[in-house]
Amino acid sequence: MTDERTGAQVMCEALVREDVEVMFGIPGGAIMPFYHAMWEYRDRLRHVLCRHEQGAGHAAEGYARSTGKPGVCVATSGPGATNLVTPIANAWMDSTPLVAITGQVSSAVLGKDAFQETDITGITLPITKHNYRVSRAEDLPSVFREAFHIARTGRPGPVLIDVTKDAQQARLVPDWNVTLNVPGFSAPVGLDPRAIREAARILAGASKPLILAGQGVIISDAVAELRTLAERTGIPVVTTLHGIGAFPEDHPLSIGMPGMHGWVHVNRAIQECDVLLCIGARFDDRVTGKASTFAPRASVIHIDIDPSEIGKNVKVAVAIIGDARAALRALIELIPPRDAAIWLRNIRETQATHQHRQPYLRRPDTTELMPHDVYAALNAALNKRGGYRVITDVGQHQMWAAQLIEWRRPRTHITSGGAGTMGFAVPAAMGAAIAHPDETIWAIVGDGGFQMTNQELATIGQEGIKNVKVAIVNNGYLGMVRQWQQLFEGRRYSGTPLTGPSFAGLAEAYGLRGFTVDRIEDAEEAIRAAWDHDGSVVLDFRVEREANVFPLVPPGLSIGEMITREAPA
Amino acid sequence: MRHTLIALVEDRPGALNRILGLLRGRGLGLHSIAVGDSETPGVKRATVLVDTESVEQTIKQLNRLIEVLEVTDVTNAEYVVRETALVKIHAPEPRRDEIKTVADGFGARIVGSSPQTVVVEMTDTPDRLGEMIARVMAIGACETMRSGSLAMALAGPAPRVPAPAPEDATRVWWSQADGIS
Ligand SMILES: Cc1ncc(C[n+]2csc(CCOP(=O)(O)OP(=O)(O)O)c2C)c(N)n1
Numbered sequence: 153m154t155d156e157r158t159g160a161q162v163m164c165e166a167l168v169r170e171d172v173e174v175m176f177g178i179p180g181g182a183i184m185p186f187y188h189a190m191w192e193y194r195d196r197l198r199h200v201l202c203r204h205e206q207g208a209g210h211a212a213e214g215y216a217r218s219t220g221k222p223g224v225c226v227a228t229s230g231p232g233a234t235n236l237v238t239p240i241a242n243a244w245m246d247s248t249p250l251v252a253i254t255g256q257v258s259s260a261v262l263g264k265d266a267f268q269e270t271d272i273t274g275i276t277l278p279i280t281k282h283n284y285r286v287s288r289a290e291d292l293p294s295v296f297r298e299a300f301h302i303a304r305t306g307r308p309g310p311v312l313i314d315v316t317k318d319a320q321q322a323r324l325v326p327d328w329n330v331t332l333n334v335p336g337f338s339a340p341v342g343l344d345p346r347a348i349r350e351a352a353r354i355l356a357g358a359s360k361p362l363i364l365a366g367q368g369v370i371i372s373d374a375v376a377e378l379r380t381l382a383e384r385t386g387i388p389v390v391t392t393l394h395g396i397g398a399f400p401e402d403h404p405l406s407i408g409m410p411g412m413h414g415w416v417h418v419n420r421a422i423q424e425c426d427v428l429l430c431i432g433a434r435f436d437d438r439v440t441g442k443a444s445t446f447a448p449r450a451s452v453i454h455i456d457i458d459p460s461e462i463g464k465n466v467k468v469a470v471a472i473i474g475d476a477r478a479a480l481r482a483l484i485e486l487i488p489p490r491d492a493a494i495w496l497r498n499i500r501e502t503q504a505t506h507q508h509r510q511p512y513l514r515r516p517d518t519t520e521l522m523p524h525d526v527y528a529a530l531n532a533a534l535n536k537r538g539g540y541r542v543i544t545d546v547g548q549h550q551m552w553a554a555q556l557i558e559w560r561r562p563r564t565h566i567t568s569g570g571a572g573t574m575g576f577a578v579p580a581a582m583g584a585a586i587a588h589p590d591e592t593i594w595a596i597v598g599d600g601g602f603q604m605t606n607q608e609l610a611t612i613g614q615e616g617i618k619n620v621k622v623a624i625v626n627n628g629y630l631g632m633v634r635q636w637q638q639l640f641e642g643r644r645y646s647g648t649p650l651t652g653p654s655f656a657g658l659a660e661a662y663g664l665r666g667f668t669v670d671r672i673e674d675a676e677e678a679i680r681a682a683w684d685h686d687g688s689v690v691l692d693f694r695v696e697r698e699a700n701v702f703p704l705v706p707p708g709l710s711i712g713e714m715i716t717r718e719a720p721a
Numbered sequence: 722m723r724h725t726l727i728a729l730v731e732d733r734p735g736a737l738n739r740i741l742g743l744l745r746g747r748g749l750g751l752h753s754i755a756v757g758d759s760e761t762p763g764v765k766r767a768t769v770l771v772d773t774e775s776v777e778q779t780i781k782q783l784n785r786l787i788e789v790l791e792v793t794d795v796t797n798a799e800y801v802v803r804e805t806a807l808v809k810i811h812a813p814e815p816r817r818d819e820i821k822t823v824a825d826g827f828g829a830r831i832v833g834s835s836p837q838t839v840v841v842e843m844t845d846t847p848d849r850l851g852e853m854i855a856r857v858m859a860i861g862a863c864e865t866m867r868s869g870s871l872a873m874a875l876a877g878p879a880p881r882v883p884a885p886a887p888e889d890a891t892r893v894w895w896s897q898a899d900g901i902s
């Protein structure tokens with residue numbers, strides 16, 4: 153008995169060493185040796201067979217976003233690998249630690265248009281933090297080590313490892329004594345004390361300061377520090393779509409979400425503030441509107457671990473490059489207690505005149521189920537019960553979820569933000585459900601997005617996953633696009649009306665429970681029943697078809713210019 | 722505005738590809754790129770001439786690439802630029818003296834010839850190369866091959882390769898070289 157292993161065994165061993173407990177994938181010719189080796193590791197490495205590689209990728213993202221640990225997905229060469237492109241791009245845009253493992257044709261035929269050969273490292277070049285093609289089994293220990301290090305260190309992101317079939321089959325005595333050697337990947341080391349002092353000085357002199365908190369706060373585990381800083385200084389806190397959960401929305405200093413579908417009082421506060429402390433957010437155009445008119449009076453202090461984000465979209469007065477938690481701790485030390493009560497009162501007054509939930513509270517002359525009825529029932533259940541996470545898809549239902557649920561804890565709101573990938577929610581919910589078997593994982597999804605990846609309900613069935621509860625906000629439209637057509641394109645509903653099968657029937661066909669809900673008075677009971685049911689459930693909420701998301705900043709305008717309600721007909 | 726960047730790049734597969742892809746993806750105009758071995762084994766040094774509105778952003782984006790060790794903008798520093806050109810001139814025998822005269826005037830050399838052609842080599846600033854090429858083009862049809870600019874700042878710190886990023890201290894278990902049981 154020697155210490156000789158196959159490359160594929162080394163891959164499994166590397167995953168064990170990286171604390172990987174589960175991976176999501178689909179086998180095929182070029183990755184079969186890895187699946188062969190996986191058999192010996194099946195007690196330590198769980199493999200979840202998905203129904204489409206896109207589902208596998210998003211499931212790994214759901215796992216990663218809900219735990220903070222890298223998610224792992226696996227595919228074969230060619231079409232298997234290209235099916236991973238969307239989740240990899242999604243992880244790239246949302247800074248999600250993801251390691252994608254793909255099989256590649258044998259070195260001997262590489263470059264000869266072999267069966268199922270695709271240059272996946274070439275294809276994923278611009279959407280990975282880094283990628284590798286491994287054709288020598290000896291390189292596997294160091295490549296896996298580097299890949300996981302890069303995926304989770306600094307600003308997290310996706311890394312792809314493409315392993316040729318012969319490298320998986322090769323026999324070797326692995327050398328695990330690898331030292332990390334990536335000189336070009338330098339996570340920022342210490343904070344610049346001058347920048348911290350300057351930031352503290354500017355903050356201390358501000359009369360209308362505002363905090364803009366993004367996902368960086370959650371990634372760096374700085375939620376407590378953010379709260380301390382806010383409470384010590386009385387500075388109101390705005391949370392971006394990905395920053396939801398970084399600061400509890402029931403806190404008196406929380407004012408809500410900014411941007412295209414943010415609240416009027418939040419956008420006005422941004423336009424009025426004299427200092428904007430941005431922590432781990434990247435000034436996406438969905439936040440800034442027309443960037444040249446964003447926060448015109450503010451000195452911007454930007455804390456980010458990625459130097460290339462500084463000054464990319466918005467001019468910055470002070471840049472603090474580094475980990476958000478370390479930076480906040482350093483700032484807290486230097487900032488004297490103060491308050492901003494008058495400023496906060498102003499903001500609250502604006503909020504009162506533009507009572508933010510108002511657009512949804514004006515009921516049309518109908519007893520039809522409105523989207524906000526669903527959210528009201530869900531919000532009540534979530535905050536009564538706890539122990540939940542919510543994964544949202546992309547569209548109107550996503551914005552309503554961000555607006556209408558009172559978010560309180562980090563990593564309980566997970567969505568596809570940067571890429572806006574429809575089809576994210578169901579598989580991502582599955583990944584989060586596997587990571588957190590004791591919690592209830594809600595997927596809020598549109599009828600359009602649901603039909604992009606609902607095949608993963610079969611995976612949920614096969615794996616016996618009991619804690620996924622899908623709420624389809626079914627408006628019979630690609631609603632977000634229809635809304636734009638209604639508001640900006642003279643109601644030309646081209647390509648947006650949408651039908652589907654009975655979603656409840658589909659769920660039953662997959663061996664799950666499914667319910668259709670079309671009356672207001674049934675919404676609460678359906679959510680209760682779904683929550684209590686010992687198994688995964690699909691709720692098909694048939695809502696008013698042409699409800700809209702408000703407020704809204706029309707594309708290309710300043711965030712000060714919001715449409716707050718439907719134009720009178 | 723055109724900037725002259727000097728990049729130190731780890732010699733890993735796809736490194737150049739990534740640099741080019743990044744510039745293209747961000748919509749930046751690449752004027753020329755010249756790459757070769759540096760004094761450190763496994764590390765290449767490249768001169769990149771790129772049109773960008775925000776050179777700081779471009780440098781930071783390049784620095785995000787794992788293989789890129791260091792990027793400096795020498796545009797506003799004191800630096801030398803050199804480029805090499807090979808020019809093949811189609812010229813009958815009687816005009817060869819003219820070519821020789823032009824070449825001598827520019828400090829260029831005739832490095833080879835065939836019955837129909839003469840090949841001239843010249844290393845100088847891109848502008849001077851352009852002048853020489855214009856002159857010989859008046860003599861006969863030309864094919865040119867240029868290396869792209871090489872730039873070097875006159876001053877600067879002694880070269881060093883940046884140190885590796887600090888080890889992730891939380892992951893000590895990796896060093897247990899214990900194979901699978
Ligand atoms: C994969 C993908 N294709 C297209 C789009 C463009 N798009 C954005 S929102 C949207 C409509 C989504 O419809 P639905 O899932 O029913 O959600 P709703 O807006 O109705 O809540 C579309 C088509 C997208 N974001 N992602």
Ligand SMILES: [Mg+2]
Pocket residue numbers: 547598599600625626627628629630631
């Ligand atoms: Mg819809």
